[in-house]
Amino acid sequence: MAKNAQPVVAGNRKSLWKQVYQQKGLYLLLLPGLIYLIVFKYIPMLGVVIAFQNFSPFLGFTGSPWVGFDQFKLFFTGNDFWMLMRNTLGISLLNLIFYFPAPIILALFLNEIRCSWYKRLAQTLVYIPHFISFVIVASLSYTLFNVNDGIIHEILLAITGKNIDILSKPQYFWGLIVGQSIWKESGYGTIVFLAALSGVDVQLYEAAKVDGAGRWRLMWHVTLPAIKSTIVIMLIMRVGSLLNTGYEQIFLMRNSLNVSKAEVIDTYVYTRGISGGQYSYSTAVGLFKSIVGMVMVLSADRLAKKMGESGLY
Amino acid sequence: MAAAKTKNKIKRSVGDQIVQVLIYIFVGVFAVSTVLPFLYVVAGSFATEKELTQRAFFIIPHEWSLNAFRYIINDGAIFRGLKNSAFVTIVGTFVNMAFTTTFAYPLSRKYLKGRNFFMNMVIITMLFSGGMIPGYLLISGLGMLDSFASLILPGAISVFNMVIVKNFFQEIPTELEEAAKIDGCSDIGIFFKIILPLSKPVIASISLFYAVGHWNDYFNAMLYIRDPNKEVVQIALRRIVLLAGGANPDGSPIDFGEFGAPPEKAVKMAATVVSTVPILVVYPFVQKYFTKGVMVGAVKG
Incomplete structure (x- = not known):
């Protein structure tokens, strides 16, 4: 049928309506996804209006009284604001410093391994924790770190001679979270870097070696430039989600003893909003997080483009 | 393997070899550290409570016991959780794939009228979201609380996965599509008869x-x-892990009634094993696909 054929030939111009009609099958395929986006993504975006109300489920969106920026004022002037910012940024920055480079280093090391069965076995093992739920990671952490019979607790006791309670002392909480992230995700995170590394032309290495480059110079001048743009893209995404600390992980490791270092924006929104029923206040807190996140992604993206990288959008 | 051959030709210094050995050891230690906790948990689930209290770590129990598994079978909660999670996982994944592939295909066609508009609609959802509370109010407003639909529909499309699928579709040679069109195949027919069958690796991952x-x-x-009755496996597991500690979440002691105190540590471990096994069984079969899937996603689109 000629009428279904796409205008592959240049210059075969038709009216917009006719072209749209020809593509009706494609629009039909697009429809379920569009409805999904509107219902589950865009309607909740409009739902943020309750941050400017004193929302009550009985009065609804239209009946609840408008209070302007009162909820935001309450949040910014309250005692919790600085505690939340300290914990959220503290965990995020530690993640950025220690967890972000971990898969890159591991990928560089895996790349140096020439023994192929060893490399394959190592890869198979390090990917596994990615597929394990945080409920299990939390449970494993309790098994290993608890002060009664946790093996890591006993090892630390033997080495330092001190009784280190990692699970309930607030000062260890950030390190615990970052350590869990490194253990769980750095293996899986190598995939994207190893893929970039496999694309490096072998001749580049040979040429550099002929010129007398050693292991470190090869890594610095050939390997790292090859994965630079991948690193930049991953970095943009990480900077953009600086206020996203992950609900589940922190929620599951948080307890009444370490809460002073464990309450982050995400857990706070849950505690105040869902458990406490302060819908408007917690929506305002969430909206603050969304806006800061958006500004940071866009700025990081702009910066990457200025540095000559392609960026995300 | 050309790189390996040239490497051998050049004589290595002693220092270089030491670095090489250190790299092997580091990677080996990290790889072992990712599985050791699981090996201990599996061993512990088959061990007696006495042994678990006496030995801090082991891979093979001295004395084997199935008491922990008996306890969780009697308790029933974990199996109800497994059943509910199996349902949500199977139906949910099917819904995810239906929404994701149908949405990704039109967006992968560069000639689609309004493609930029639709792509921008997607990108906006990556940049900004309503947050937890408006999402919760929507689910409750739609009457979906306490239904499995609340676990399936709100995340029907992950933008990240959708972009991976879209990039994969873009790589499929357009000649196939053009040939099918000349033979009178519609866009929907092309999607189901040509594109989907060619996309098995990305669909699998x-x-x-x-x-x-x-x-x-x-x-x-x-x-x-x-x-x-609609408790999923992770919730059941969390509850067992907390409750098997002998205390309610608020710290008060639990009245265990007629069964008496359970073999608490072994029970936690048995519950962990039972809820992890399904994933570890599937893992080896799909491993070769997911590396491919992530690599396709690494191509910017």
């Missing part, structure tokens, strides 16, 4: 990502499900 997400989901179930 993305299905795995979605399935693992459903199986491991804890937070959404905690938000939306109150009915104990």
